[in-house]
Amino acid sequence: MEEQYKITDAQVLKAVAHPLRVRLLGLLRSDGPATASELGRKVGESSGSTSYHLRELFKYGFIEEDPDRRDGRERRWRARHRYTSWDAVELSGTQEGREAVKVVHLRQAELVGRLMEAFDPGDWSDEWVEAAGMSDHVLLLPPAALRELKNRIDELLGEIATRYAGDPAAGQVAVWYGAMPRDHEEEQDR
Template structure:
């Protein structure tokens, strides 16, 4: 799997920003290859609907068929990239790009909201409850300081992943400015 897919075309960003496509791509990245039927069961959609949206993700280069794990007559799909990024400066130069950015940012916020709704302190160990949650900071910083923060946070995350690879206590977590473990419902789906 490639590390990153960088989008410069607002139409491509709008295509991936569809609510169901965001979820399907996230599941393929987080849980690995799956068929349209398997994904449909996870998201509560018909396999016809998920098939259509998977074909759209394929058309724009986000996913590919997993030929190594073909499931009889049904295609298995896998994500081509670990992350999607875009050049906000380039995209915000046009009205279409600004609209695409608005839509993708709304989808990101919806996803954070969905994960936080599914997360609850009950049922998690004290250790996980202690480190989970969200932070809200109101700071005064110039763009260069925010860039430094983003770059250093990314570097720190890469370092932590590498140092804790194989740790039996590790589990997938959602990380934004805060982090929460994936819900048991997501793990079982």
């Protein structure tokens, strides 16, 4: 699997921003290859619906048929990349690009909400419950500081993943971070 898929076309970003496609691609990345029927059961959709959206993901290069795991009746699909990236400044040069960037950010926030909703501390050991969680901060930062923060978080995530690779206590963990400037008018209203 390749490391990343860098999107440079607003149409491609818009195609992957569809709510079901985002979920299907995420499942293929996190859980591995699957058929349309298997994915349909996971997301509560018909195999016809998931098949259509999988074909769209294939058309835009996000997924491929899994040659290692063939099912006699159905195609098995796998993700081609570990993650998707895009240049928000470049894509925001057009109205279509701005809309696509906004929609994909909203899809990411929806995913965070689903993951938080699914997390039940009663299902996990105290060690996992203590380590998991979320926090929020409102800081006064210039764009350069926010870029530095983003870069350092990426570096730290890579360093930690490498250090703990193969640890028997390791489990799949969803890590997210986001930082958006607040509207000046909204700040003044508070």
